[in-house]
């Protein structure tokens with residue numbers, strides 16, 4: 001039977017785990033957030049946050065102040081366990097982009113001793129197909145006492161479901177509540193149980209399926225976006241050759257009722273879209289030519305941008321190159337897996353000229369290379385390279401750009 005107010009353990013207090021734990025706590029559930037990072041645990045227990053996401057600070061403060069959210073480095077007994085740990089890829093001998101589910105396996109092992117009959121385990125991490133079943137296997141190995149001769153499919157008295165996260169960094173709190181969700185159970189009862197919990201904070205519709213379909217659905221969503229961005233990136237390179245403004249082209253083509261081309265950029269960053277398609281490729285390498293090529297097109301784009309900058313810089317004796325933006329996308333401060341960072345780093349490491357980087361959303365804690373104020377870069381640079389479509393860059397007075405060579409990878413000055 002579903003208890004309206006549950007004890008929930010959330011394994012992993014990052015961009016998904018922390019908002020989910022806090023949201024559940026503000027809905028009255030008793031939540032223990034668990035993370036291996038002791039300093040993050042202490043920060044959260046003091047009502048503060050260790051990551052940047054709009055409005056997350058308010059949510060966490062209110063969850064901690066309510067007494068319903070606590071953080072710890074070790075789990076304890078609960079009704080429900082949510083796994084929200086990373087699933088990166090690793091380089092193996094046979095595959096340089098092989099999914100690494102070791103964090104999921106480790107989190108499963110960590111909760112195993114605390115499991116009791118009737119508990120629910122929910123895997124939120126984006127996972128290669130079969131990971132939820134792997135969680136079930138580990139539990140069966142470590143806790144044979146929980147096996148049930150009555151359960152038809154899972155063979156266990158533990159319910160296990162996959163509920164892939166779908167929130168967009170920068171809009172996590174809103175999307176956590178509003179997005180529709182897919183829940184795939186290792187059996188029907190598991191999916192239904194997970195739905196009952198998510199219904200306590202999710203206003204979107206919740207669709208139930210099996211765990212493998214839910215796993216692939218999540219991977220497919222991000223691959224769909226990747227393939228479509230690759231199409232835009234390919235168009236941008238074609239247009240450059242043909243002397244056509246790609247943003248005008250896309251805007252016009254998108255006037256067709258069934259055409260919706262995405263935006264080109266300097267490449268695809270973040271920890272999801274550039275990673276998840278490889279999980280499908282790794283599972284079915286022969287069948288995934290399109291998904292693989294899209295990844296290759298998007299991964300090639302930073303090199304193409306670099307070559308363009310170098311070609312323009314060659315025209316100057318001592319060129320000053322202003323790199324505008326380092327984050328992986330607009331109006332955030334997240335530099336991880338950012339093509340803008342990779343391009344700037346490469347330019348600094350080459351002898352192409354003096355490089356001045358500007359990232360208005362990063363204020364401290366960054367020491368890899370010097371950051372400059374926007375006005376200073378606008379004054380000194382011969383070449384302005386827009387790498388991120390931050391609002392600050394859109395608002396630049398066009399008069400200040402008149403004498404500059406402009407390479408606008410995001411179309412902010414289209």
Ligand code: SAJ
Pocket residue numbers: 126165166167168169221222225229262263264265266267268269270271272273328329330
């Ligand atoms: N990008 C483009 N052109 C576009 C759109 C995006 O170049 O038209 C680039 C961005 O600049 C960025 C990268 O793609 O470098 C990814 O950004 P994003 O905003 O598309 O996505 P993420 O990585 O922030 O979040 C995605 C979302 N997935 C989808 O929209 C299908 C989010 O809903 C997922 O929850 C998230 O991945 C995740 O965690 O999997």
